[in-house]
Amino acid sequence: xxxxxxxxxVRKRYGRRSGGGINHVRYDHKRRPTKIDVVCPSCEGxxxxxxxxxxADSVFACDLDPSWKGTPFSVKCTECTYKxxxxxxxxxxxxxxxxxxxxERLWAWNLQHLDMIYCFLNDESIKGHAYASLQxxxxxxxxxxxxxxxxxxxxxxxxxxxxxxxxxQVRRST
Ligand SMILES: [Zn+2]
Numbered sequence: 001x002x003x004x005x006x007x008x009x010v011r012k013r014y015g016r017r018s019g020g021g022i023n024h025v026r027y028d029h030k031r032r033p034t035k036i037d038v039v040c041p042s043c044e045g046x047x048x049x050x051x052x053x054x055x056a057d058s059v060f061a062c063d064l065d066p067s068w069k070g071t072p073f074s075v076k077c078t079e080c081t082y083k084x085x086x087x088x089x090x091x092x093x094x095x096x097x098x099x100x101x102x103x104e105r106l107w108a109w110n111l112q113h114l115d116m117i118y119c120f121l122n123d124e125s126i127k128g129h130a131y132a133s134l135q136x137x138x139x140x141x142x143x144x145x146x147x148x149x150x151x152x153x154x155x156x157x158x159x160x161x162x163x164x165x166x167x168x169q170v171r172r173s174t
Contacts, residue, residue: 031060031061031062032060032061032089032109033059033060033061033109033110033112033113033131034050034051034054034058034059034060034061035048035049035050035051035110036048036049036092036095036109036110037049037095037096037097037108037109037110037111038075038092038093038094038095038096039093039094039095039096040075040077040079040080040082040093041082041093042077042080042081042082043077043079043080043082045077045078045079045080046077046078046079046096046160046162047075047076047077047078047079047082047093047096048075048076048078048110049073049074049075049087049092049093050073050074050075050076051072051073052072052073052074052085053070053072054072059130059131069088070088071086071087071088072088073085073086073087073088073089073091073092074086074087075087075092075093095107095108095109097109097110097111097113097114097156099149099152099153099156100152101145101148101149101152102145102148104141104142104145106139106142106149106152106153109134111162111164112130112131112164113131113134114153114164115129115131115164116129116130116131116132116134116135117138117142117153118150118153118154118164120135120138121138121142121143121146121147121149121150121153122146122150
């Protein structure tokens with residue numbers, strides 16, 4: 001799965017703050033959640049890719065973690081019996097939360113991340129949100145079209161019979 005959204009702007013921002021130097025390499029983001037919602041290759045339903053090398057309670061894996069080079073991902077569908085272990089990050093299926101508005105793509109790692117984006121687009125506070133640190137990745141185009149994207153997110157949830165509240169349940173059952 002290839003996700004480069006927002007990379008440049010983040011690099012610029014950190015580069016300026018740290019004065020350029022070596023630090024920007026560290027922030028040349030390879031940071032990802034330990035649980036990623038992906039499309040099930042078998043039924044196209046919601047499957048969850050879990051980084052099994054990360055502690056169960058850690059939300060993110062950072063660029064220095066060894067699991068980038070290994071094959072720590074286990075993918076399990078929430079809707080059918082599909083299950084596959086031993087995948088590396090680059091071979092997990094495509095993200096489940098991909099939403100298009102006039103050809104512009106909004107995506108999220110998982111429901112919690114989508115929830116943060118949704119709150120942000122609706123001018124709700126994301127202070128203290130587990131994904132607040134990913135606010136820097138929210139595209140200018142998403143912000144510009146915030147109403148349309150916010151509606152499209154609601155529609156996406158409806159279509160797939162998901163809600164931000166059911167997130168915890170889905171995760172417990174996998
Ligand atoms: Zn499935």
